[in-house]
Amino acid sequence: MNTIDWKMANAQIIPNISVDCVIFGFQEAKLKVLLIKRSNAFMKSQWSLPGQFIFTYESAEEAAIRILYEMSGVKDIYLDQISTFSDVNRVKTKRIVTIAYMALVNIEKHRLKPFIKEAEDAEWYDLNRIPGLALDHNEILNTGLTKLKRRFRFEPLGFELLPEKFSLRDLQNLYESLFKIQLDNRNFRKKILKIGHLTQLNEKQTNVSHRSASLYSFNKEKYNQLRKNGVNIDLLPQGYIY
Amino acid sequence: MNTIDWKMANAQIIPNISVDCVIFGFQEAKLKVLLIKRSNAFMKSQWSLPGQFIFTYESAEEAAIRILYEMSGVKDIYLDQISTFSDVNRVKTKRIVTIAYMALVNIEKHRLKPFIKEAEDAEWYDLNRIPGLALDHNEILNTGLTKLKRRFRFEPLGFELLPEKFSLRDLQNLYESLFKIQLDNRNFRKKILKIGHLTQLNEKQTNVSHRSASLYSFNKEKYNQLRKNGVNIDLLPQGYIY
DNA sequence: TATGATACCGTATCTAATACGCTTACCGTC
DNA sequence: GACGGTAAGCGTATTAGATACGGTATCATA
Numbered sequence: 001m002n003t004i005d006w007k008m009a010n011a012q013i014i015p016n017i018s019v020d021c022v023i024f025g026f027q028e029a030k031l032k033v034l035l036i037k038r039s040n041a042f043m044k045s046q047w048s049l050p051g052q053f054i055f056t057y058e059s060a061e062e063a064a065i066r067i068l069y070e071m072s073g074v075k076d077i078y079l080d081q082i083s084t085f086s087d088v089n090r091v092k093t094k095r096i097v098t099i100a101y102m103a104l105v106n107i108e109k110h111r112l113k114p115f116i117k118e119a120e121d122a123e124w125y126d127l128n129r130i131p132g133l134a135l136d137h138n139e140i141l142n143t144g145l146t147k148l149k150r151r152f153r154f155e156p157l158g159f160e161l162l163p164e165k166f167s168l169r170d171l172q173n174l175y176e177s178l179f180k181i182q183l184d185n186r187n188f189r190k191k192i193l194k195i196g197h198l199t200q201l202n203e204k205q206t207n208v209s210h211r212s213a214s215l216y217s218f219n220k221e222k223y224n225q226l227r228k229n230g231v232n233i234d235l236l237p238q239g240y241i242y
Numbered sequence: 243m244n245t246i247d248w249k250m251a252n253a254q255i256i257p258n259i260s261v262d263c264v265i266f267g268f269q270e271a272k273l274k275v276l277l278i279k280r281s282n283a284f285m286k287s288q289w290s291l292p293g294q295f296i297f298t299y300e301s302a303e304e305a306a307i308r309i310l311y312e313m314s315g316v317k318d319i320y321l322d323q324i325s326t327f328s329d330v331n332r333v334k335t336k337r338i339v340t341i342a343y344m345a346l347v348n349i350e351k352h353r354l355k356p357f358i359k360e361a362e363d364a365e366w367y368d369l370n371r372i373p374g375l376a377l378d379h380n381e382i383l384n385t386g387l388t389k390l391k392r393r394f395r396f397e398p399l400g401f402e403l404l405p406e407k408f409s410l411r412d413l414q415n416l417y418e419s420l421f422k423i424q425l426d427n428r429n430f431r432k433k434i435l436k437i438g439h440l441t442q443l444n445e446k447q448t449n450v451s452h453r454s455a456s457l458y459s460f461n462k463e464k465y466n467q468l469r470k471n472g473v474n475i476d477l478l479p480q481g482y483i484y
Numbered sequence: 485t486a487t488g489a490t491a492c493c494g495t496a497t498c499t500a501a502t503a504c505g506c507t508t509a510c511c512g513t514c
Numbered sequence: 515g516a517c518g519g520t521a522a523g524c525g526t527a528t529t530a531g532a533t534a535c536g537g538t539a540t541c542a543t544a
Contacts, residue, residue, distance in 0.1 A: 016256065017328075017339055056337060060328040084326040084341050086259075086302040095298060097259060097341075099326050150392075169491080187533065189492075204541095210489040211540040232482070237532080411521080429502065431523075452520040453509035479501085 013053040018098045019063040020051030020137065022082065022144035023071075025107040026161040029173040031127050032107070033141060034071075036119035038134070045120070048134035049141065051098065064101040078104040078160040080151070082144045090136045102144040104160035127177075152178060154232050156197055159218045167205060167213035168192065175235055183235075191235055197223040255295040260340045261305040262293030262379065264324065264386035265313075267349040268403040271415040273369050274349070275383060276313075278361035280376070287362070290376035291383065293340065306343040320346040320402040322393070324386045332378045344386040346402035369419075394420060395476055398439055401460045409447060409455035410434065417477055425477075433477055439465040 023034040035047045050071060054063040061079065068077050082100040090096070107124065125131070130141065151157060158171050172188050175181075192198065198216045205212040265276040277289045292313060296305040303321065310319050324342040332338070349366065367373070372383065393399060400413050414430050417423075434440065440458045447454040 014258065014337070016258070054328070057330060059330055060326060060339070081325055083323055084302060086296070086341065088299060088301055095256070097302070097339075099328065099339075167491090184534075185490085186492075186494090186535080191532090207542090208490085209542045211491045211542090213491055409522090426503075427521085428504080428523080428525090433501085447510095447522095449511090450521085451511045453511090453522045455522055 012055045012057065014056055015053060016094070016096055017060070018051055018053045018096055019060050019067060020049045020098050020100045020140055021064055021067055022049055022100065022102040022141055023068070024102065024104050024144075024148060024161065025124055026174055026177075027107045027124060029170075029177060031161075031174070031177045032124040033127060033130070035123055035125050035131075035133070037121040039120040043134040046134040047131050049100075049137045050119075054099075060099040061101070064099075064103070068103055068105075072105065072110040074105075074110045077110075078157070080147070082140065082147050085136055085140060087136065098140075100140045100144060102148060104148075104157060106161060106163055108163045149178060153234055153236065156195070156218065156223055156233055159220065162218075164217055165201060165203065165215040166217075167215055169213055171216075179236060179240070181236070181240070183237075188235065195226065195233055197226060254297045254299065256298055257295060258336070258338055259302070260293055260295045260338055261302050261309060262291045262340050262342045262382055263306055263309055264291060264342065264344040264383055265310070266344060266346050266386075266390060266403065267366055268416055268419075269349045269366060271412075271419065273403075273416070273419045274366040275369060275372070277365055277367050277372075277375070279363035281362040285376040288376040289373050291342075291379045292361075296341075302341040303343070306341075306345070310345055314347065314352040316347075316352045319352075320399070322389070324382065324389050327378055327382060329378065340382075342382045342386065344390060346390075346399060348403060348405055350405045391420060395478065398437070398460065398465055401462065404460075407443060407445065407457040407459055409457060411455055413458075421478060421482070423478065423482070425479075430477065437468070439468060 025032045025034065034050065036050050037045055037047055050067055052063065052067055054060055058066065061081070064079055065075065065077075068079070069075055080102055082102050084097060084099045086097040088095065090098075127145065130138065132138065133141070148157075152175075158166075158174055161174060162170055168189050169185070171192065172183055172185060175188075176183055197219050199219045201215045201217060203215045205215065267274045267276065276292065278292050279289055280286060292309055294305065294309055296302055300308065303323070306321055307317065307319075310321070311317055322344055324344050326339060326341045328339040330337065332340075369387065372380065374380065375383070390399075394417075400408075400416055403416060404412055410431050411427070413434065414425055414427060417430075418425055439461050441461045443457045443459055445457040447457065
């Protein structure tokens with residue numbers, strides 16, 4: 001950031017309100033989250049969630065959209081507010097309240113890593129191997145994960161995390177990774193196809209060392225129609241509590 | 243508020259962050275929300291949600307607890323963050339971000355009306371008859387209601403809204419009022435008793451012009467134990483979308 | 485051609501959700 | 515003190531969905 005940028009930014013930020021983003025992705029059959037290692041003095045060299053102060057001319061949501069755009073060059077990403085964290089001592093040096101958002105991105109489509117400014121490093125972390133993060137960012141991440149599970153239970157958010165074309169096994173892996181549960185593939189496929197929001201394509205996997213699976217795509221229109229008519233979409237075993 | 247209070251408050255508040263509370267209650271078989279008519283200059287004579295700026299020494303949640311305490315004289319009320327509202331123009335005169343909370347109270351137990359300061363009036367409003375509120379408070383209320391429904395779907399929050407002793411019909415009325423749905427009382431009673439978190443008391447209704455119903459109480463301990471073992475509690479018809 | 489792996493199909497069984505008939509108890513009124 | 519209105523409370527038949535799991539199909543590679 002050069003001097004002029006710096007001055008402009010400082011003239012406009014609201015110094016006690018920030019936005020932090022929990023960015024989820026799905027890679028190698030595992031749910032991941034994007035962490036950055038800061039290069040600026042504040043939180044220097046600590047792994048943390050991407051975040052910034054908000055500007056006077058933008059809402060928190062607009063700030064989150066901006067941060068995601070700056071990181072990935074992509075707009076219209078799935079975005080949802082997680083919660084606001086306001087403990088008096090969450091930042092030692094001053095009083096800062098942060099509004100946390102979660103985003104779902106297709107890792108294949110948005111190669112986030114190269115675009116990151118203000119960070120000396122950035123990495124997709126497996127959710128089972130999250131390091132100690134700056135400030136209360138571990139707590140924020142956990143809250144976001146819980147929220148994601150709740151959402152996923154009744155909405156087919158696979159849309160946002162999977163590539164355009166995917167196999168039923170990919171989708172099952174996503175559910176299994178998120179909920180840490182083993183599902184019977186025969187029953188899973190029955191349940192999910194019954195919903196009717198998937199379209200089977202005339203394509204198959206290639207270069208797999210076993211029978212190749214059909215590829216599917218999400219039919220968002222059909223899903224929206226189903227929602228209106230009142231269908232819920234619980235793919236988890238009865239009595240499963242998240 | 244006298245001059246000294248005013249100075250103290252102004253010395254300590256964070257002037258761009260407030261807390262607003264959506265306080266739900268249950269009365270005459272209907273879900274209600276507490277609204278106040280402000281007596282101070284700001285929002286004078288407009289119905290609105292109870293709310294205040296937060297102080298430098300407290301978190302948003304502590305501020306919400308304080309507001310509820312000032313209004314009712316009661317602590318340990320069910321409290322949950324709804325969302326944070328940060329649109330640039332949500333308050334015309336200055337930039338204020340508000341963190342909204344919802345609270346569930348037992349109206350019989352906490353007579354809120356008499357205790358309210360800073361309000362020329364306060365009233366429990368039927369959710370079907372909410373007037374136009376100050377600022378974006380209608381939006382906040384609606385967001386809170388949606389959140390309440392989602393919560394209720396998998397937790398027996400009736401605890402918080404009903405008196406100690408209640409009939410199964412009371413509980414059914416609560417569900418019917420919240421979800422605007424008619425339930426078959428025979429099936430409702432079967433489902434809810436099967437869960438096992440209710441204790442039948444050796445008491446009955448009196449002075450009703452029909453067969454008097456048994457009274458029940460919630461067994462919180464049993465509920466907590468059930469949650470641990472993974473039981474979910476969906477009393478609504480399959481496919482019902484909120 | 486055999487083998488290992490996973491996709492994919494089908495069914496039998498068990499459990500839960502739903503619809504609904506019927507009896508019981510309390511109150512007021514004639 | 516019988517009667518009617520009303521809601522509590524009990525039981526059951528039917529339907530729908532969840533689960534468990536046996537079996538076949540198809541791919542890559544040895």
